[in-house]
Amino acid sequence: MTGQPISFTAPTAPTPPAAPTVTLARAVDAVVQYDGRTLAFDLIALAALFFAVVCWHLTNPLLTFETQFGSAFRNVTLQPVMAIGLLVCAGALIAARRPIRHPVIGAAAIALGLVCVYMVLAIVLSVNLSGLALGVEPALFRERLTDATPRDGLGAALTLSAPLVWIAVAAIIILWQPWTRLSVYTRAARRQWAALLIGVLVLLLWEGAIALFQIQEFLLPRPSVIAAAFGEVYPRLVSAGWNTFQNAFWGFVVGCGAGIVTGMVAARFVGFSRALLPIAIGINAIPIIAIAPLMNNWFGALNPASKIGIVALLTFFPAMISTVRGLTSVDALSLELMHTYAARPLAIFRKLRLPSALPFIFSALKVCTTLSMIGAIVSEYFGGSTAGLGFRIRDDAGLFRYPEAWSAIFIAALYGILFYLVVSAVERTLMAWHVSFREP
Amino acid sequence: MTPSSIVTAAPIIAIKNLSKTFRTADGADVHALDSINLDIADGEFIALIGPSGCGKSTLLRMVADLIPPSTGTITVSGKTAEKARKDRDYGFVFQSATLYEWRTVIKNVELPLEIMGYSKDERRARARAMLSLVELSEFEDKYPWQLSGGMQQRVSIARALAFEPRILLMDEPFGALDEMTRERMNNELLRIWGAMQGMTVIFVTHSIAEAVYLSSRVVVMSPRPGRIAEIIDIDLPRPRGTETRDLERFFHLTSRVRHALRGGVSGGGMNE
Numbered sequence: 001m002t003g004q005p006i007s008f009t010a011p012t013a014p015t016p017p018a019a020p021t022v023t024l025a026r027a028v029d030a031v032v033q034y035d036g037r038t039l040a041f042d043l044i045a046l047a048a049l050f051f052a053v054v055c056w057h058l059t060n061p062l063l064t065f066e067t068q069f070g071s072a073f074r075n076v077t078l079q080p081v082m083a084i085g086l087l088v089c090a091g092a093l094i095a096a097r098r099p100i101r102h103p104v105i106g107a108a109a110i111a112l113g114l115v116c117v118y119m120v121l122a123i124v125l126s127v128n129l130s131g132l133a134l135g136v137e138p139a140l141f142r143e144r145l146t147d148a149t150p151r152d153g154l155g156a157a158l159t160l161s162a163p164l165v166w167i168a169v170a171a172i173i174i175l176w177q178p179w180t181r182l183s184v185y186t187r188a189a190r191r192q193w194a195a196l197l198i199g200v201l202v203l204l205l206w207e208g209a210i211a212l213f214q215i216q217e218f219l220l221p222r223p224s225v226i227a228a229a230f231g232e233v234y235p236r237l238v239s240a241g242w243n244t245f246q247n248a249f250w251g252f253v254v255g256c257g258a259g260i261v262t263g264m265v266a267a268r269f270v271g272f273s274r275a276l277l278p279i280a281i282g283i284n285a286i287p288i289i290a291i292a293p294l295m296n297n298w299f300g301a302l303n304p305a306s307k308i309g310i311v312a313l314l315t316f317f318p319a320m321i322s323t324v325r326g327l328t329s330v331d332a333l334s335l336e337l338m339h340t341y342a343a344r345p346l347a348i349f350r351k352l353r354l355p356s357a358l359p360f361i362f363s364a365l366k367v368c369t370t371l372s373m374i375g376a377i378v379s380e381y382f383g384g385s386t387a388g389l390g391f392r393i394r395d396d397a398g399l400f401r402y403p404e405a406w407s408a409i410f411i412a413a414l415y416g417i418l419f420y421l422v423v424s425a426v427e428r429t430l431m432a433w434h435v436s437f438r439e440p
Numbered sequence: 441m442t443p444s445s446i447v448t449a450a451p452i453i454a455i456k457n458l459s460k461t462f463r464t465a466d467g468a469d470v471h472a473l474d475s476i477n478l479d480i481a482d483g484e485f486i487a488l489i490g491p492s493g494c495g496k497s498t499l500l501r502m503v504a505d506l507i508p509p510s511t512g513t514i515t516v517s518g519k520t521a522e523k524a525r526k527d528r529d530y531g532f533v534f535q536s537a538t539l540y541e542w543r544t545v546i547k548n549v550e551l552p553l554e555i556m557g558y559s560k561d562e563r564r565a566r567a568r569a570m571l572s573l574v575e576l577s578e579f580e581d582k583y584p585w586q587l588s589g590g591m592q593q594r595v596s597i598a599r600a601l602a603f604e605p606r607i608l609l610m611d612e613p614f615g616a617l618d619e620m621t622r623e624r625m626n627n628e629l630l631r632i633w634g635a636m637q638g639m640t641v642i643f644v645t646h647s648i649a650e651a652v653y654l655s656s657r658v659v660v661m662s663p664r665p666g667r668i669a670e671i672i673d674i675d676l677p678r679p680r681g682t683e684t685r686d687l688e689r690f691f692h693l694t695s696r697v698r699h700a701l702r703g704g705v706s707g708g709g710m711n712e
Contacts, residue, residue, distance in 0.1 A: 333538045336506055340532040342525055343555045351551065355542045433542040433583055 030432035045176035051086035072235035112171035130160035229403035248376035251311020263323025322364035326357025451479035458512035474665035487651035495666025531600030537592035546580035570598035
């Protein structure tokens, strides 16, 4: 229609490429937004660099057991997660670089892909090519070094594998091309400088005030002291944090999963949900964390089920309430539209109620990430495994090791933030259409 | 009732002695519609016009079987309104476009086809054809928020037509648009109606010019309780275009509708 005013909300906004069938590419676009103006792409590139270096450390016991950095990620269940993290981040980088216009970029993508697959194999299945070439037993690459270990062989394997990690790092940087994104950084810096400045000021004031008023270290240590202690103990804390995070994660999965399913059932039967919702909101007001000692009684303090149980209980009600709210607060006209099509209840649920409930569900899930970390840490205060972060905090504080306790709190915050970011990334892929993700 | 309302051929929609009484929250009864009788012939374009609160939207919703009548019957080619809805005889266009914001334009048009179990290829083909009919082909991968209000409403018309319903029900579809866009959308609608051979349209509006320009008959309603005040045949030649609005006959018909509305509303207060 000629003369029709085409009024886009943002005429210059980059629009999704016309490839509706490539759902993987769409998902990557939603999270990474390579052409966008957020720092998500840079965060993923940095994470890929980090994972590459960690994986390199994990493929040789000389680094895993004898360097501080390597020993931080020695935890048996953490190792495969690091490898998969590398694979996911590298995959996102490769997929985001579309179309590949230059042979160097193509080569980098292929090289990175190969290195990542090899790293996963080396870590998960102990297939160590450099070891194989040198005749070192594969099992040795997972074991603590003893006097009987052929150190020279492992050292040679390490030297052999070093070029691989350099290739990976170079490939990531070629795919990332941070020098092309300077405008993004200046924009981000211009937007965020105030927050950065305040952060630095707070740290300086903290440091200065303690020196000036001679506050005792057991009350509040100086940031520089905490940082020094952190440098000493972080390998232990990363591992302890991972153990606690696993409890938080499984509790989150069980609690939110059950909450969403219960919410769906409750929303299906209006009378039921009307009866249930006030009760649920009431229970949600109970400080559930107070039940933690009782949970220890039920499952046994050493059983992770007691921690997972408390987290599940903590996250169940927010997830359920939000699901019921989301599924029942559907736009009336959208519902009438479905009636004009004589749509069956299942079709209405799948095509209308569930998509319009997603924003509600995800805002609950994001709250629950924080709740789950709180639940997992606090439940350890009441006894249980000594390998967790909550135990570390309690123990360090009890023994007047306050800088170490503060370091543990910092690690807890890091895990909480990472958990939140992962859930946000899932939200972005599933709800890229939502108003909150539209380019300004 | 004027003689012009008598249809000789068997009507596609027959409304007999239809009344509707609502019970409000404070327990009072509101008599929204009272003994409506209307026969609509196959392929007609009917405009329902009346002041706010005359029950014209209620009448449309009862035809669509979105709300039940209190008394009286609606027969749609020999069936009840409910049966007609379940047979997917109706396409409905609401005042707001009511697009699902998580679906792209083409996926929105495919929505009814998905529900009605069309194959994937058939859905694509039909949705593409409908989008080209409303001239939005190049926007099929956009999301609704990336379109203007008029474009969104055209998508919702394409969606209503995608499964080729026999009857198109439109509830003030252009009410939220500015006058310029609305006139352009009127031309579009007539073109589309011409392309959909023999489709019956019931179009609710409170714009006199729009009602006269579009329809073959204008049903003028009066409020409280809603009654049919007059039915006016629109004998303007087709195809209609911008020059139709300049015809003397057009002015004559609009003033007839206006007088009919005045009669119903007793003392003006009508917004055109």
